[in-house]
Amino acid sequence: MIEVITVVNMLVEVKNTKDYEKKVEKILQSKTRSIQHIETINMSKPNEKLIVSALVKYRVLIEERMENKFLDDYVGLVLPMFYNRFKAMPVSNLIYKISRIKKENMSRCYIGYY
Template identity: 30%
Template sequence: MIQADTIVHFYYDLETTHDYENSIRSYLKALTGPVTTEEIISIAPPFMSRSGLTSRVVVKFKVLMEERQSCKHLDDYVGTIFPTVKKNISGELISTQNLAISFVRSRENHQQKKINWEELYHHWNE
């Protein structure tokens, strides 16, 4: 798995101005899957847009992506973060600012080789 920490700017459509901050916060906290909320940075007051009542939201997300054969280096995943976020949030995505990208591998997937210390000791001391 690949994990990216990114700051996301997007427009979130609202039904009403009443308690809009709490409805956006509950939406962000409920996100699961490849995109999860790390920190809510800002929620702007609602305004009228072409699609109706909208608020601009800035959030720090953790994005998990599957490893791809076509990507040889971590830098190769930069272009996949925006589409992954866009596919997994509701609202109009404006931009992503990538902070960090790293490999995430569970310990279950790695078999640790057991070391026979006695054999190693004799190998180096003979």
């Protein structure tokens, strides 16, 4: 199993500016085991089109593949995992850490930073 810690820039459309922080936080929570919300780092105020930009840290779990021999081979798989999973648009991501973990107990086997 590959574990990736990444920060994703997400764009979220809100209906009004009242209590937008709570609504955006709810949208950014993941409902899948493969993507786990760690924290929301930063959130902008809604612009004139009622779009909020949020920087969010996630833990992403990816099954190892035989054709991917190096950890770098998994980097391009991370951002597409966020499409169509949230009521938000992922714009970009920055990977902080990528490592192999043991699937049995999900304990970390640190490999290195990317």
